[in-house]
Amino acid sequence: MGTSDRVRVGLAGLGRFGKLHAAVLGELANVELVAVCDPQATEVAAMLGRHEQARGFASFETMLDEADLDAVFIVSPEPLHTDQVLAALARGIPTFVEKPLAMTAVDGERVAAAAVEAGVPLQVGFVLRFDTQHALLKSQIARGELGQIVSLRAKRNASKAWFPDYGDRAHSVYETSIHDIDLLLWYAGSPVMRVQAVERHLSGLRYPDGCWALVEFASGAVGILETSWLVPDGAPANVITPTWRGTIDAEIEVVGVAGTGRIRLLDAPLSLWSAGFTAAPETGLWPEVGGSIGGALREEDAHFIDRVRRGAPESIASVADAAMGLRIAEAIVQSAASGTAVEIDPQA
Ligand SMILES: NC(=O)c1ccc[n+]([C@@H]2O[C@H](COP(=O)([O-])OP(=O)(O)OC[C@H]3O[C@@H](n4cnc5c(N)ncnc54)[C@H](O)[C@@H]3O)[C@@H](O)[C@H]2O)c1
Incomplete structure (x- = not known):
């Protein structure tokens, strides 16, 4: 440098x-x-x-x-x-x-x-850790506004049209749910002890079209994860970059003894309608305006560059959580294949 x-x-x-x-x-x-x-x-x-x-x-x-x-x-x-x-x-x-x-x-x-x-x-x-809405929910939880966390429900369903690109490349738990596993770890602030999951194969590709999981945290909180590649082509597009168009239908709801927080990705206030095309562009993650990409993606990259300049080991996106998330993802895939619950030893 x-x-x-x-x-x-x-x-x-x-x-x-x-x-x-x-x-x-x-x-x-x-x-x-x-x-x-x-x-x-x-x-x-x-x-x-x-x-x-x-x-x-x-x-x-x-x-x-x-x-x-x-x-x-x-x-x-x-x-x-x-x-x-x-x-x-x-x-x-x-x-x-x-x-x-x-x-x-x-x-x-x-x-x-x-x-x-x-x-x-x-x-x-x-990238969701750098999104204003997700970060705001995190700070509400950290301040104790929701009280003890009881349940966390996350859905991330994506355009069916994208599935041929991913169906032989990566299981949806590693591709889409991995974002929600990371958010659940961030919000629950507790390791996961047990996982039970099911998946469904509909398209004949290597990986399933959908996967659903129940995860139990050491804190007692319960997590529910849903992901599928079943959003129809007619759904309003919320990803509308020049090279990439389609729908991510995602929601997260965190319920605590004292409050509830909820984010819906498809609830963007902006709608664009034209002949044969309906869009509800998501404006927080990577909005493109005048050829510039802003939003959480820009914040995320800037955060990393700042860490490089300072040689800073700490990050908003924790590598330890990313590694723990992979243990949970692996347990979900194992549980869906075996039909039985999979225990995770956080000390192992
Ligand atoms: N954070 C998010 O929300 C988000 C969204 C989309 C994709 N992603 C991630 O971004 C990554 C790329 O996804 P994508 O949708 O752009 O995939 P893509 O298939 O559109 O692009 C992958 C590119 O990598 C190239 N490539 C193949 N082998 C390579 C090699 N050895 N070295 C360098 N490049 C190589 C391919 O030729 C291709 O151009 C994946 O890990 C995906 O999960 C993250």
């Missing part, structure tokens, strides 16, 4: 979400997107057209070795995260990785331990 505050960043994975991170990184003060990487040469060429100062790479390791990076963003497909994070940490490079941190609990623990050993910031892309 030298004497200036300038942070040289590399970005791996230039798909739907990598393009959003690139747009944010291109606008953050004193951040220079110096390298981008994707095995698809067309994606690299398109990105270099927008970020002329950057170098393009097909190989992640080559980018790490040749681009003199202060930080790297990993926005590649889920099964690649563990190896890519370990490769970056082994070189002492502060690392942001999109969710999930890994695809197994063991790999999650390995990566979390590697970050501690490397002594550089690691952050997992739990």
Whole structure:
């Protein structure tokens, strides 16, 4: 980083979400997107057209070795995260990785331990922790406004049209519910002891179209998680980026002895109607206005860059919770496959 505050960043994975991170990184003060990487040469060429100062790479390791990076963003497909994070940490490079941190609990623990050993910031892309509404609910809970937490109910159903892209790539618990598992850990402030889940296969793809789970926290709180890829194409679109359109029908409700908090993603006050298209754009997560991406995604990336500048180990998005979340995700998948409850030993 030298004497200036300038942070040289590399970005791996230039798909739907990598393009959003690139747009944010291109606008953050004193951040220079110096390298981008994707095995698809067309994606690299398109990105270099927008970020002329950057170098393009097909190989992640080559980018790490040749681009003199202060930080790297990993926005590649889920099964690649563990190896890519370990490769970056082994070189002492502060690392942001999109969710999930890994695809197994063991790999999650390995990566979390590697970050501690490397002594550089690691952050997992739990963007909802940076969303104003979700953060406000957290501060109400932390102030005791809801009293002792009794139940937490979360739903994250996504467009059926997206399922072919994900149905052979990652179980929905790792893809969508992982956000809610992280929120439940954040809000409940307690480890999970027991999980019972069911899933349903309707489309014939490798992973189920939907999965439902009951999770019991050590505190006594009860969590209910629902996720499916069954939102019909006619639903109002709330994701309307230039490269990505569809619906995330998500809700979370936290009930305590003294109060209730609830967030509904589809309750946005803005509606856009045109012939054949109805949208209710979500404006908190990654709104695009005049070519700039704002909202929680920008806050999340800025938080990570700030940690890189300060070498700060602590983060709003806890790596320990991300690793614990993977243990819960794994238990949900095991329970759905076996039809029996799965116990989790938080000390193990
Ligand atoms: N936080 C959120 O709300 C959110 C939302 C969407 C996606 N995501 C996450 O972002 C990540 C990417 O998802 P996406 O929807 O952009 O996927 P995508 O399929 O649109 O893009 C993935 C890109 O990675 C590239 N890639 C493949 N192998 C690579 C490698 N070895 N090195 C570098 N790049 C490689 C692919 O060619 C592709 O361009 C996933 O982890 C996903 O879960 C997070």
